[in-house]
Every structure is written in C-alpha cells, then in structure tokens.
Amino acid sequence: MSDRVHRTSFSENEVLRRELRIRSRDLFILLHDLRSYAQLNYTGFSKITKKFDKVTSSALRSTYMTETVHAASAFGEAAQNRLRKHMEAMAYAYGLAAQCTSLDDALRELKQCLREEVVWERNTVWRDMIASERMVDAVGVQSPDLQGGLQKSRRITNTQRQMLRLSLCTVVFGVAWAVPLFSGVEQQRCWAMLVYVSLLWATEALPLHVTALLVPLLTVMLGVMRSPAKSHQSLGASDASKAVFSAMFSSVIMLLLGGFALAAALSKHDIARMLASWVLSRAGSNPRTVLLANMLVATFASMWISNVAAPVLCFSLIKPILRTLPPGSTFAPCLVIGIALASNVGGMASPISSPQNIIAINTMHPAPSWFQWFAVSIPVCIMCDVCIWLLLLFVYQPNKSTPAIHQTRFTSERLSRRQIYVCIVTVVTILLWCFESQLAFVFGDMGIVAVIPLVLLFGFPTVLGKEDFNNFLWTVVMLAMGGIALGRAVESSGLLHELAGRIENIVDGMPVFSVLCVFCALILVVCTFISHTVGSLIILPIVSEVGARLPEPHSRLLVMGAALMASGAMGLPVSGFPNMNAIMLEDTLGNPYLSTMDFFKAGIPASFVAYAVVVSIGFVIMSLLGF
Incomplete structure (x- = not known):
C-alpha cells in the first residue's frame, strides 16, 4: 500500500515538475521578447532623432532622449531591473524543475531555447514583411468616376450572366411542362418543377438557399401534391401549404x-x-x-x-x-x-x-x-x-x-x-x-x-x-x-x-x-x-x-x-x-x-x-x- 502511494506521489510530482518547466520556459521567452522589444524601441528613438537632426540641422536628439525617452517608465533603470529579476526568477524555477546543477546551467538551457526560437522566426519574418507589403500595395487610389464605372460595368455583366442562366432554366421548365412524359397531371407538373429546381441549383442562377425557399412556393402554386388516401385527389392550396410546411421542419x-x-x-x-x-x-x-x-x-x-x-x-x-x-x-x-x-x-x-x-x-x-x-x-x-x-x-x-x-508545438x-x-x-x-x-x-x-x-x-x-x-x-x-x-x-x-x-x-x-x-x-x-x-x-x-x-x-x-x-x-x-x-x-x-x-x-x-x-x-x- 505504501509503495503504491509512493509511486502515485512520485508520478504526480513528475507531472507538476514538467508543467513548471514548460511554464517557466515560456515565461522566460516572453520576458526576453519584452526586453528585446524595449531595446528595439529605444534604438529606434535614438536613430530617428539622429536622422532628424541630420536632415533639419537641429540638435533635438540629446534633449529629447534625456527628457522624454529616458524619463519613460519602459526605458527607466527601475523597469530594466524588475525585468532582469523576473527573468532570473524564471531561470531559478526552470532550474528546480529541470534539476539543473546551477543557475548558470539553467540559463544556458533557456538561451538554447531562445536560439531555437530565433532560428525559426528568422526564416518566417521576411515572409511576414512581404505579406504586409502586399496588403499595403493592394491599397490604391483611383478616380471615383472610373472606379464607379468599372464596378457598374462588372455589376451589369454579373447580372446579365445571372439573368441568362435564369432565362435558360425557365425555358427548360416550360419545355418540361409542355412535353408529356407522365400520365398523371400532378406527376407531369412535379417533373417540370424537379427539372427547374435541379437546374437552378446546378447553375446557381439563384443562390442555393433562395432556390430552396422557392420549392414550397412552387409546390403549392403548381398543385403537385395529392391526398395520401387511395383516391389520390389533388390537394388544394390550403391543405398543400399545411402539408409542405409540416414536412419542412422535421x-x-x-x-x-x-x-x-x-x-x-x-x-x-x-x-x-x-x-x-x-x-x-x-x-x-x-x-x-x-x-x-x-x-x-x-x-x-x-x-x-x-x-x-x-x-x-x-x-x-x-x-x-x-x-x-x-x-x-x-x-x-x-x-x-x-x-x-x-x-x-x-x-x-x-x-x-x-x-x-x-x-x-x-x-x-x-x-x-x-x-x-x-x-x-x-x-x-x-x-x-x-x-x-x-x-x-x-x-x-x-x-x-x-x-x-x-515540429508543431503544444503548450499544455x-x-x-x-x-x-x-x-x-x-x-x-x-x-x-x-x-x-x-x-x-x-x-x-x-x-x-x-x-x-x-x-x-x-x-x-x-x-x-x-x-x-x-x-x-x-x-x-x-x-x-x-x-x-x-x-x-x-x-x-x-x-x-x-x-x-x-x-x-x-x-x-x-x-x-x-x-x-x-x-x-x-x-x-x-x-x-x-x-x-x-x-x-x-x-x-x-x-x-x-x-x-x-x-x-x-x-x-x-x-x-x-x-x-x-x-x-x-x-x-x-x-x-x-x-x-x-x-x-x-x-x-x-x-x-x-x-x-x-x-x-x-x-x-x-x-x-x-x-x-x-x-x-x-x-x-x-x-x-x-x-
């Protein structure tokens, strides 16, 4: 009994240690990214003001960096110290979970994880930049009249194409209605409706769901439904509408x-x-x-x-x-x-x-x-x-x-x-x-x-x-x-x-x-x-x-x-x-x-x-x- 309890406790500790290692590693990477982000912005401010001074022959850089950038909490020494302490705390937690011999070993393993992240992101960042450029390039300015004319022309073309398909389907519907293929009146009408609806769906002359809504309308108006009794009398519009709507919501x-x-x-x-x-x-x-x-x-x-x-x-x-x-x-x-x-x-x-x-x-x-x-x-x-x-x-x-x-990563x-x-x-x-x-x-x-x-x-x-x-x-x-x-x-x-x-x-x-x-x-x-x-x-x-x-x-x-x-x-x-x-x-x-x-x-x-x-x-x- 004691051995079983010991094994259970040991496995639970292993799970907790593994979870702590994963979480501390991920937090260390995020903190490192935050520090890099702050350093990148600091460098950006420095270079921008330097370029500004060069182009305009002014002396803004020294004053702006001292009074504005250095005074910001993100770039202050206190914020940097807090960030460093948090990173050391995560390294310490990682070292405990990974059973590293020293804090230096834990930092070494975490830096290796950082290196893997950099290798992977370096291969993708240029593609992200190009994708952003493509989205920017897609935004252009065009003459309102010309743009409206193009859209109107395109709209007319699409409408004409849709009307042509709808007209052809309607002509085929008329032919199917007129050519007798079945002895019963309801069967012949339903055949014409089936051909019409199938063509509308196949050609998408109307949106699929709109054609579906057309089905109960045609069913009642064309009088295709019959009584379930042996006489098979044609149903009136009122009875047919009740029958078709009761069937639709099943x-x-x-x-x-x-x-x-x-x-x-x-x-x-x-x-x-x-x-x-x-x-x-x-x-x-x-x-x-x-x-x-x-x-x-x-x-x-x-x-x-x-x-x-x-x-x-x-x-x-x-x-x-x-x-x-x-x-x-x-x-x-x-x-x-x-x-x-x-x-x-x-x-x-x-x-x-x-x-x-x-x-x-x-x-x-x-x-x-x-x-x-x-x-x-x-x-x-x-x-x-x-x-x-x-x-x-x-x-x-x-x-x-x-x-x-x-390999795809999964964070538990x-x-x-x-x-x-x-x-x-x-x-x-x-x-x-x-x-x-x-x-x-x-x-x-x-x-x-x-x-x-x-x-x-x-x-x-x-x-x-x-x-x-x-x-x-x-x-x-x-x-x-x-x-x-x-x-x-x-x-x-x-x-x-x-x-x-x-x-x-x-x-x-x-x-x-x-x-x-x-x-x-x-x-x-x-x-x-x-x-x-x-x-x-x-x-x-x-x-x-x-x-x-x-x-x-x-x-x-x-x-x-x-x-x-x-x-x-x-x-x-x-x-x-x-x-x-x-x-x-x-x-x-x-x-x-x-x-x-x-x-x-x-x-x-x-x-x-x-x-x-x-x-x-x-x-x-x-x-x-x-x-």
Missing part, C-alpha cells in the same frame, strides 16, 4: 441545429484547436507522418464540427509549417490537398458532419442509430485516409524535397470550467444520440435529443450567446428544409413511384452489389460537378424507392452507400467546400498552393479510391449489420 432540422451548437461551442472555446494541436505536436518532423496526422485530424474534426469548419481550422494550424518550408517544396501542396481530401472523407464520418448525411437519415426508414452509422463510416473513413495518404506520397514524394519540417493548458462544461455536454449528447433506439421511450427521436445541447449551451450566455446563434449556417438549414419539401412533393405527386419503377426495369435482375455500384457511380459523377448536398437532395429519394422495390429490399443499404459516396466526390476544385477553400489558399507571396492540375492528379484518383472503399468495405459492413 426532427432532422433539429439534429442539424444541435450539431451546429456543438460545433460552435467546440470552436469558440478553443477545444477543437487544442485537441488538434496536441495530436499534431506528437507527429514529429517526418513529412510523411505529419501528412498522415494532419489528414486524420481533419477527418476527426469534420466528424464533430462539420467538414465546412474543419478545413478552416486545420489550414490555420499548418500555417507555421507552410511558412518554414523551402521554396519549391512539394510538401506544401501535398499537405494542403491532403487536408482538403481528408475533410471530404470526414463528411462521411458522423450524421452531423455534412448535410448529405442529414438528408440520408431523413430518407432511411428506419433511420440508423449513431452506433450503426459509426460502425460503417469509421472503418470506411480510416481506409480512405490511409489509401489517399499513400496516393499523395506516390504523387508528390514530399520526403525528397523536404526531409524534415518544423489547464481546461477552464467552461471548457469542461462544453466537453461534458458534447459527450453526453453524443452518447444519447448513439443509444437513441434504446432510449426511444424517453426521447422518442434524435431531434428531441438535439434540443438538449441547444438549451444547455445557449442557456448560459458565457458559453454561447445570441451572436453565435445568429452565426449558424442558416443557408444550409434553408437548403435542407427545401430539400425535404422537394422530397415530400415528389413522393406525394406519385413522381417518385413512377421514376423508381422505370429505373427498376433497368436494374431488374441485378444483385444488390451491382445496383450499389451503379448508384455510387451516378452520385460520384453528379456530385463532382455540383454541390454534394444538391446531388444528394435529387438522387437519394430515388435510390431509396428503387431499393425498396428490389426482390430483397435493401433501401437503407443503397441510401447510406450513396450518401457516403457523395462525400467521396472530390475530383475538382468545385467538388465540396474543402476543395474550394484549399484552391483559394495562398502563400505570403500571393501564389496559390494548389492548381486545378493538383486535383486532376490527386483529387480524381482519390475519388476512385473512395468509390472502391465504399462499394467493398462499406458494402460488407452494411450487409453484416442488416442494412
């Missing part, structure tokens, strides 16, 4: 809002950054290991804060690495595109990691539990990340141009009470989502569980406030609501039943695996060129209906496979937000890290890798789980 929307709340809290209170930097600090200095670590961090971050916020976080974490790379290093584009592709893969990882997963859950009956989703997605994501990592090593060969890189910090509170709320919410089927008698649905983090996080303004609520991605919420309304209209009109019947004739006799391969290939092509969310909104309801009509119904398997594949479409710069963010990333000289060719040689093969993993490993796991 439990899936609450799940989306709950995910946004968790993501906002994890980001605002630095929990996501701390966890990511802790992982990266242990990746070492080997480019191959650092690349894999960053990719896994991007995938894991996408799982909880969405694959929209995750690449932004990860790109901010790798900036110190990118700034220290030598010119022409292939590791820079390799690392940037690796994070982008891994963030796309992370869109598969959890039900809240991307909107297409929310759409899939809304389409699947019964909806999968979080545990079932993780059982499929996590092995698929890990295998995709590893295969894409090997692909990037083969394409870019980063170790040849960059044998070693600057004690979690605050707010951070602990956020972590507890997050873990409890995720556990409730995972065991939702067992707790259905209490909560009924995952959407009700999503209310818990909204209340607990926004109930205390110090955790999340009104501004955080206003900063939710409401455009994504509107897009999801419009997609649900479109799905309800297509189903109610009978168009979904008719389309599924025609596709069923094409895939008739095919095994489930072949049908999965066909639909995954279809959604891969579609989502490569248009938004992952839009492609899922259009295709997943059809996939679900076709799956339900198979001799052995596997609707849930086909829908989940297609939803995973939607996130795996990453072959072009426009294929998903992570790719769009990566293609816009520039170095301090204004040069982009990536070009379209990078996506051709890495993104397209990565899409095929994801396709192979989903239809192989994903299919096997979903079959074993009884999807």
Whole structure:
C-alpha cells in the first residue's frame, strides 16, 4: 500500500515538475521578447532623432532622449531591473524543475531555447514583411468616376450572366411542362418543377438557399401534391401549404441545429484547436507522418464540427509549417490537398458532419442509430485516409524535397470550467444520440435529443450567446428544409413511384452489389460537378424507392452507400467546400498552393479510391449489420 502511494506521489510530482518547466520556459521567452522589444524601441528613438537632426540641422536628439525617452517608465533603470529579476526568477524555477546543477546551467538551457526560437522566426519574418507589403500595395487610389464605372460595368455583366442562366432554366421548365412524359397531371407538373429546381441549383442562377425557399412556393402554386388516401385527389392550396410546411421542419432540422451548437461551442472555446494541436505536436518532423496526422485530424474534426469548419481550422494550424518550408517544396501542396481530401472523407464520418448525411437519415426508414452509422463510416473513413495518404506520397514524394519540417508545438493548458462544461455536454449528447433506439421511450427521436445541447449551451450566455446563434449556417438549414419539401412533393405527386419503377426495369435482375455500384457511380459523377448536398437532395429519394422495390429490399443499404459516396466526390476544385477553400489558399507571396492540375492528379484518383472503399468495405459492413 505504501509503495503504491509512493509511486502515485512520485508520478504526480513528475507531472507538476514538467508543467513548471514548460511554464517557466515560456515565461522566460516572453520576458526576453519584452526586453528585446524595449531595446528595439529605444534604438529606434535614438536613430530617428539622429536622422532628424541630420536632415533639419537641429540638435533635438540629446534633449529629447534625456527628457522624454529616458524619463519613460519602459526605458527607466527601475523597469530594466524588475525585468532582469523576473527573468532570473524564471531561470531559478526552470532550474528546480529541470534539476539543473546551477543557475548558470539553467540559463544556458533557456538561451538554447531562445536560439531555437530565433532560428525559426528568422526564416518566417521576411515572409511576414512581404505579406504586409502586399496588403499595403493592394491599397490604391483611383478616380471615383472610373472606379464607379468599372464596378457598374462588372455589376451589369454579373447580372446579365445571372439573368441568362435564369432565362435558360425557365425555358427548360416550360419545355418540361409542355412535353408529356407522365400520365398523371400532378406527376407531369412535379417533373417540370424537379427539372427547374435541379437546374437552378446546378447553375446557381439563384443562390442555393433562395432556390430552396422557392420549392414550397412552387409546390403549392403548381398543385403537385395529392391526398395520401387511395383516391389520390389533388390537394388544394390550403391543405398543400399545411402539408409542405409540416414536412419542412422535421426532427432532422433539429439534429442539424444541435450539431451546429456543438460545433460552435467546440470552436469558440478553443477545444477543437487544442485537441488538434496536441495530436499534431506528437507527429514529429517526418513529412510523411505529419501528412498522415494532419489528414486524420481533419477527418476527426469534420466528424464533430462539420467538414465546412474543419478545413478552416486545420489550414490555420499548418500555417507555421507552410511558412518554414523551402521554396519549391512539394510538401506544401501535398499537405494542403491532403487536408482538403481528408475533410471530404470526414463528411462521411458522423450524421452531423455534412448535410448529405442529414438528408440520408431523413430518407432511411428506419433511420440508423449513431452506433450503426459509426460502425460503417469509421472503418470506411480510416481506409480512405490511409489509401489517399499513400496516393499523395506516390504523387508528390514530399520526403525528397523536404526531409524534415518544423515540429508543431503544444503548450499544455489547464481546461477552464467552461471548457469542461462544453466537453461534458458534447459527450453526453453524443452518447444519447448513439443509444437513441434504446432510449426511444424517453426521447422518442434524435431531434428531441438535439434540443438538449441547444438549451444547455445557449442557456448560459458565457458559453454561447445570441451572436453565435445568429452565426449558424442558416443557408444550409434553408437548403435542407427545401430539400425535404422537394422530397415530400415528389413522393406525394406519385413522381417518385413512377421514376423508381422505370429505373427498376433497368436494374431488374441485378444483385444488390451491382445496383450499389451503379448508384455510387451516378452520385460520384453528379456530385463532382455540383454541390454534394444538391446531388444528394435529387438522387437519394430515388435510390431509396428503387431499393425498396428490389426482390430483397435493401433501401437503407443503397441510401447510406450513396450518401457516403457523395462525400467521396472530390475530383475538382468545385467538388465540396474543402476543395474550394484549399484552391483559394495562398502563400505570403500571393501564389496559390494548389492548381486545378493538383486535383486532376490527386483529387480524381482519390475519388476512385473512395468509390472502391465504399462499394467493398462499406458494402460488407452494411450487409453484416442488416442494412
């Protein structure tokens, strides 16, 4: 018993000694920087006044330095003595923690740390200066008339382009309305609306969320909804509006809002950054290991804060690495595109990691539990990340141009009470989502569980406030609501039943695996060129209906496979937000890290890798789980 107590006490002392060593070292570096800053300013005042005296033939320097500069508290002898004593105190504390034999040994080790800081900063400071110069150069003066004319011309050009796209979409809508392809009136009208909305989304003639808001308006005005009774009578405008609005705000929307709340809290209170930097600090200095670590961090971050916020976080974490790379290093584009592709893969990882997963859950009956989703997605994501990592090593060969890189630093910090509170709320919410089927008698649905983090996080303004609520991605919420309304209209009109019947004739006799391969290939092509969310909104309801009509119904398997594949479409710069963010990333000289060719040689093969993993490993796991 005494030995165990002794070992526990010894380990606690080791932890405290290590924490003291890190904190005293960091404070010593900060105090040294403060002293250097004061000395630099003193030298600056001296040189400026000397230059002033030389140019103006005056004698200001001696008087100004004596009466003003020397009299300032920052440059006084008392301040310098206090600073020196504080530095000696930190050196003494460091010596105790590091068990140095003398104060001189402690100072020697601390100066070595200072030398490492100088070596690293010396390589980056010139790039920071050039970046500042670029921002200054971007500010110019132009004639107001000329500037206004240019802006007006550009505005007219953009408006004309938008009106042209809108006009073409409207013409196609008229053709789809006039050409009879279906026997039912509601089906024909809904087909025209489906074509119109799909074209508006694909061409972005209107913003995506505006097109989504157009869906309930067209649904009611065109009279596409029918009564659920066997008579299938056309619903009037009043009944149709009630039906479409009741469908739009579903439990899936609450799940989306709950995910946004968790993501906002994890980001605002630095929990996501701390966890990511802790992982990266242990990746070492080997480019191959650092690349894999960053990719896994991007995938894991996408799982909880969405694959929209995750690449932004990860790109901010790798900036110190990118700034220290030598010119022409292939590791820079390799690392940037690796994070982008891994963030796309992370869109598969959890039900809240991307909107297409929310759409899939809304389409699947019964909806999968979080545990079932993780059982499929996590092995698929890990295998995709590893295969894409090997692909990037083969394409870019980063170790040849960059044998070693600057290691990411992590300063251990004690979690605050707010951070602990956020972590507890997050873990409890995720556990409730995972065991939702067992707790259905209490909560009924995952959407009700999503209310818990909204209340607990926004109930205390110090955790999340009104501004955080206003900063939710409401455009994504509107897009999801419009997609649900479109799905309800297509189903109610009978168009979904008719389309599924025609596709069923094409895939008739095919095994489930072949049908999965066909639909995954279809959604891969579609989502490569248009938004992952839009492609899922259009295709997943059809996939679900076709799956339900198979001799052995596997609707849930086909829908989940297609939803995973939607996130795996990453072959072009426009294929998903992570790719769009990566293609816009520039170095301090204004040069982009990536070009379209990078996506051709890495993104397209990565899409095929994801396709192979989903239809192989994903299919096997979903079959074993009884999807």
